[in-house]
Amino acid sequence: MKNSKLKAALMATVVCAVANPALADFKDRNFRVSNGVAEDHPVHNGMDAMQACLDDRTGGKMKMTGFWGGALGGDLQATQALRSGVQEAVVTSSSPLVGIEPALGVFDLPFLFRSNEEAYAVMDGEFGDFINEKLEKVGLVNLAYWENGFRNVSNSKRPITKWEDFEGLKMRVMQNNIFLDTFSNFEANATPMSFGEVFSALETKAIDAQENPYVTIDTSKFYEVQSYISETKHSYTPFLFLFSKAIFDTYSPEEQAALRDCAAVGRDVEREVIQTLNQESLAKMEEEGLQFNVVSAEELERMLEKSQPVYDKHKTEIGADVVEMVQSTLTEMRSN
Ligand code: TK8
Missing domain, CATH: 3.40.190.170 (Bacterial extracellular solute-binding protein, family 7)
Known part of the structure; x- marks a missing residue:
């Protein structure tokens, strides 16, 4: 009896620690996210959802600030700033980055994908991971494949x-x-x-x-x-939610996991909003x-x-x- 009570108490502590990891694992962070698109593009909805997720996970310690309309530079310029560790994040088209990672060019081949579902299956599956490994070798962590979409x-x-x-x-x-x-x-x-x-x-x-x-x-x-x-x-071209590997590597494993998980939450919202807004636009x-x-x-x-x-x-x-x-x-x- 005594033993099982002790066990239950121990379990409760463990469960609690998993659900709510010590906030000491999270430092106060405020990172910049560069965007070429305008502030009312669905990327903004995705970032709001990602921020809500981060607030939840980090007790409000991890904040992002979006910059819009290329205020921090165009796709390529911002991505190079990530590689040299002077800027944290960018939501960029994959297409201007083929000089950095040629395999990304596969997404540029005309009439490759016939539907969003095909694109999602490729990007969110093994192939997406395979490309992400290549990106890490050139100093870029792709948190998730967001949607730019059919052109x-x-x-x-x-x-x-x-x-x-x-x-x-x-x-x-x-x-x-x-x-x-x-x-x-x-x-x-x-x-x-x-x-x-x-x-x-x-x-x-x-x-x-x-x-x-x-x-x-x-x-x-x-x-x-x-x-x-x-x-x-x-x-169909993707957006990559890229993080500077040099900076990412200085974050704790809990912070890194929060970034990846919350970027996926934001991705789902962004894709959904695009589907609705495309027709409205x-x-x-x-x-x-x-x-x-x-x-x-x-x-x-x-x-x-x-x-x-x-x-x-x-x-x-x-x-x-x-x-x-x-x-x-x-x-x-x-x-x-
Ligand atoms: C915005 C670009 C844009 C892309 C282009 O930075 O360049 O035409 O489709 O969305 O990434």
């Missing part, structure tokens, strides 16, 4: 209904050779440019076109200086007078066929094994 084209000239409609369009692409080649191959006049320069380049007509998910075309106000939106869904932009069209399945198939040389050209630098890993996961998913 569509906006421009000031004409509806895009087939690849030939890209001919001669002055088009901004991300700083990424796969995107550059994809649209050059469609005979667009493609120019790599950082995200922060896009609005004014569209406004001054230095460029005619750009491509991004609807929520981004909306929240970054590109629709104000564009006339056509065409649903091409030509690629599109409806709003149509109301603002933009002409919208969906590219037919046949024409998307022709775009994919036309893009084969882009796959052939980039497979080696991405890593043939890397491309095959993703393709075999997708083939398996599609056969089920």
Whole structure:
């Protein structure tokens, strides 16, 4: 009897310690999170959810401050600041980082994913971990794969209904050779440019076109200086929630685990908000007078066929094994 009471008391202490780890494991932290997107992008909803989770886990000790619209630099610049340990975190597209980790280029291959579910299965599964290990070797801890999403084209000239409609369009692409080649191959006049320069380049007509998910075309106000939106869904690109490895390594295991777990909580909220807002953003932009069209399945198939040389050209630098890993996961998913 006495013994079992003692056991119960001991158990209670253990359970308590697990559920509420000594707050001594958490230091007062306030880290900066750099974002290229605007403050009303769903990344903000995701960060609010992540912060609520961190408050809970750390007794309010771990705080994040979001910086928006590239205030701490563009994707690539902010990521380099993480690698050199001068900045803590960034939510960045994977595409501008292929010079740092070429395997990330797999996400840039045109028409690779057909649905969000396919993208989630690849990113949140073994393949995502495989990429994360590579990122750690270049000084970056990917806390979770957030959503940038399926990309569509906006421009000031004409509806895009087939690849030939890209001919001669002055088009901004991300700083990424796969995107550059994809649209050059469609005979667009493609120019790599950082995200922060896009609005004014569209406004001054230095460029005619750009491509991004609807929520981004909306929240970054590109629709104000564009006339056509065409649903091409030509690629799904992720956001990576990256943390500086140099700084992460100075955090306690409990702090590191809280960051990873809460980034996953934020990811789920961010993805959900994007799903809802994408349609709202599109409806709003149509109301603002933009002409919208969906590219037919046949024409998307022709775009994919036309893009084969882009796959052939980039497979080696991405890593043939890397491309095959993703393709075999997708083939398996599609056969089920
Ligand atoms: C924001 C970018 C943006 C991306 C792009 O920093 O550059 O077009 O889609 O979301 O990462």
